[in-house]
Amino acid sequence: MTMAPTLPSPADDPQPIPPEPLQPNECCESGCDPCVYDCHAEEMRQYREQLARWLERHPAGAA
Numbered sequence: 473m474t475m476a477p478t479l480p481s482p483a484d485d486p487q488p489i490p491p492e493p494l495q496p497n498e499c500c501e502s503g504c505d506p507c508v509y510d511c512h513a514e515e516m517r518q519y520r521e522q523l524a525r526w527l528e529r530h531p532a533g534a535a
Contacts, residue, residue: 487533488522491515
């Protein structure tokens with residue numbers, strides 16, 4: 473008899489935490505490469521990917 477795989481519990485697999493929002497004065501407006509806005513955008517992209525995978529594992533977490 474084959475048992476269905478069990479999904480991890482949220483306690484064992486916590487929901488990803490979004491990056492902190494940027495504060496208005498964090499960008500120096502000097503044209504840095506990468507700019508803090510670029511870094512934050514990349515962190516948000518990674519967070520969204522992690523959250524999407526987490527929601528696949530925890531469908532009830534979408535509520």
